[in-house]
Amino acid sequence: MRLKLEFTKPFSDAVGRKVVEMEFGGNTCGELLERLSGEYPALSTKFYDEDGSVTDYLIIFLNDKPISALEGLDSEVRDGDRLLFFFPISGG
Amino acid sequence: MFNRKLGIVDLSKGKVKVSDTPDSLRKAFLGGRGLNSHYLYKMIDSGTDPLGPKNVLVFGTGFLTGTLVPNSSRFNVSAKSPESGILGDANCGGYFAAELRYAGFDRIIVKGKANRPSILYASDGKIEITDAKDYWGLDTTDVQLALKKDLGGVESAVCGVAGENKVRFACVRTGVKNAAGRCGLGAVMGSKNLKAVSAWGKDGIDIAHPEEMLETCAELKDYLMKSKITPILGSVGTPLLYEVSNAFGAIRTKNSQLNAWSDSLNAEEVEKYVDKMIGCSSCIVHCRHRNSLGGEGPEYTALGLLGSNLGIENTANVIELNNVCNELGLDISSSGTYLAWAFELYERGIIDRKVTKDELQFGDFELAKKLLHDISRRRGFGDVLAEGSRNVERFGPESKDYLITVKNLPQSDPHDVRYMKAFALGIATASRGADHLRSRPTLEIFFKLPKEVRERIYGKGVTNDPTSYEAKEKTVFFSDNIFAAIDCLGVCKFICHGFNSPHFVDYSWMKRLIHAASGWNLREKDIEEVGKRVIDTERMFNNREGITRKDDTLPKRYFDDPAPLKIAMGHHIDRKEFDGMLSRYYQLRGWTADGQVKAARKKELEAIA
Structure with a gap:
């Protein structure tokens, strides 16, 4: 399946660009994180804490919903899906 | 002394009175925004012209301002707003607030109108009213530099040319950028012929338990610096x-x-x-x-x-x-x-x-x-x-x-609220008008906030779907309360639990910091009650100015025009769903169905003195 991924800072720094279109053979968001960490090693420290768990400091939107409102890392991705990765921050 | 003085300046009479703030008031509101709002409610009559001499302008530091506590730089400027005609209040950082406490004051209340451009200079427990003719007409940084040169190292809160000309959205400035920006409080300064409040002090703040304060602050700094948000x-x-x-x-x-x-x-x-x-x-x-x-x-x-x-x-x-x-x-x-x-x-x-x-x-x-x-x-x-x-x-x-x-x-921030329903309720109900800094509820969509943690913070039923209206009033209620409490303490919201992270300063940290600073043994619940008291007091002020349910609404565009682009495309605020969320918010607050503070609560808060 083909996915369109959009990264904002600091994830875009690790990837080297903001938008990536990729072929993906997996099924879930968790698998996608693993694939991306392999492909972009600098992403690994942004996605995972030292104990190997996925960091609190990452929000992923799958189309128009955060995966936290779906099935979390088990949320299934489908052909044509768009994902947005951003850092949770507030301010004014 | 940990407590500093209350200065009451009558510019019309050219008189200054210096007194103490009773502990009963400090325990009810702590300081900062809370005490400012209390004084506004007590001192301003309904229908007062915000640009007239009967408006009251308050510069109030927070309970912990100027101490070792991280990010305790904040103060609030408050008055009836010439922009909105209701409660006017703005929170500000910089160096002025700490200096005001070192000069001997927690708070300065300004009444009346000077007969010529004037400056207030606070130092060594005294406030002088001096002539501002050499400073009138200067931009905000220039006037601060001139005051530093002439008065010697002072920090100042000033209005610019916009404030002098009573532009209804003129701000109060300190430093190069820090602003008590909202609600036109710079115009209130201008209307009183007040160009600046300057402060210089040499007195440190006596802390009840200095070693405990050092240890608590060191621990808190380590805790805050561990967050990825801080760097x-x-x-x-x-x-x-x-x-x-x-x-x-x-x-x-x-x-x-x-x-x-x-x-x-x-x-x-x-x-x-x-x-x-x-x-x-x-x-x-x-x-x-x-x-x-x-x-x-x-x-x-x-x-x-x-x-x-x-x-x-x-x-x-x-x-x-x-x-x-x-x-x-x-x-x-x-x-x-x-x-x-x-x-x-x-x-x-x-x-x-x-x-x-x-x-x-x-x-x-x-x-x-x-x-x-x-x-x-x-x-x-x-x-x-x-x-x-x-x-x-x-x-x-x-x-x-x-x-x-x-x-x-x-609306204070550039956030289009059509997608995030809790955020929309927050700006609709904020006590000073469309404002994100009163509640900014976004934590509930935090990636890995487990259900049990979410329920511990907000109560049951809050989903982490930003587009859901379900129980979202609970996120606004929680955030309103804790942000009001931290505004009373004079600590920046950037390190407040719930604003950016669940791992920042919560009621438990507040309790420890208050004890180290003052020796008071408040319970976490007591501090939460301070926040609720502030929100109700501000609502009483606004009710008295005619604010009811009809005013807790949103710009028409957010209801009727779906967002046209990107992830938010097609989303808008549903009027019926919004109305339900608003009713549930009133229930949590204990307000009437029309958004009024109930008589018994009003009587209770009016009795605080």
Whole structure:
């Protein structure tokens, strides 16, 4: 399946660009994180804490919903899906 | 002494009275925003002209301001707002508040009107009223530099030319960028012929348990620095938010006709103009930019409201508009909102050159800059715009449909709220009008906030779907309360639990810090009650000015025009769902179905003295 991924800072720094279109053979968001960490090693420290768990400091939107409102890392991705990765921050 | 004095200045009579704040009042409201709001309720009669001598202007430091506590730089400026006609209140950082405490004062209340331009100078437990004729007409940084030179190292809170000319959205400034920005409090200074409040002090603050304070602050600093949010804010600052909101389709663009704009205002573009990052007193975050164009900023708010909202793409142009607003003493949120409103009204033919003189159009940087100067000096169409939301009467009822305000206050941040329903309720119910800093409920969509943690914070039933209305009133209720409490303590919201992270200063940290500073043994619940008391007191002030349920609403566009772009595309606020959420919010607050504080609660709060 083909996915369109959009990264904002600091994830875009690790990837080297903001938008990536990729072929993906997996099924879930968790698998996608693993694939991306392999492909972009600098992403690994942004996605995972030292104990190997996925960091609190990452929000992923799958189309128009955060995966936290779906099935979390088990949320299934489908052909044509768009994902947005951003850092949770507030301010004014 | 840990407690400092209350100075009451009557500018009409040229008299200063110095007294103590009773512990009963301090225990009820702690300080900062809470005590300010209490004094406004007690001292201002309903119907008072905000620009008349009977308005009361309060500069109040927080309970912990000026101590070792991280980010305890804050103070609140409060008065009846000349912009909205209801409660006016703005929170501000910088170095002034700590200096005011070192000069011997927790709070200064200003009444009356001076018969000539004046300055208040607080030092060594005394306040002098001095002549300001040499300072009147100076921009905000120039006047502070002149005061430093003439009075010796003072920190000052000042109004700019906009405040002198009673522009209804003039701000109070300290330092190069820090602003008590909202609600037109700079105009209240101008209306009282008050150019500046300056402070210089040499007295430290006596702490009840110094060793406990040292240990608690060291532990808290380590805790805060472990968060990944702290270094990001310290390296990029709030401009990071622009990129997120833009990618999302949640950035106010061209008066919210659109919801996404150019990447040219992303943080990495702003960084090209950053000389260094700096902080306020006792700050460990350092989120402020010193820019290479002669000012500080821009924040996310300036990027959105002076950039995308005006249809301006050029980064340097937006930073220049930010610096112009700061020097003239204009609130950036209101300035960007009113200009965009006028541009759209002109495009739609609702106003024309008979009113505007110039042709108005989005994207015209030189026009925007000229209008900001004209507003501050009340020249030409600038004199019209200086009246803010009141122009609905002049421009006609149709113009109101395009005005992004709540209770006559423009929305503070550039966040298009059509997608996030809790956020929408927050700006609809905020006590000073459309404002994100009263509640900003976003934590519930935090990636890995497990259900049990979410329920512990907010109560049951809150989903982490931003588009759901279900139980979202609980997130606003929780956030309102804790942000009111931290505003009373004088600590920056950037390190408050719930604003950016669940791992920041919560009631348990507040309890420890209050004990170390004062020796008081408050329970966490007591501190939460302070926040609730503040919200109710502010609502009582607003109820008395005629605010009811009908005013807790949103700009028409957020209800009726679905967002056109990106992830937020198609989303809008459903009126019926919004109404249900509002009713449930009132129930949590214990207010009547019409949004009134109930009589028994009113009597209880009025008895506090």
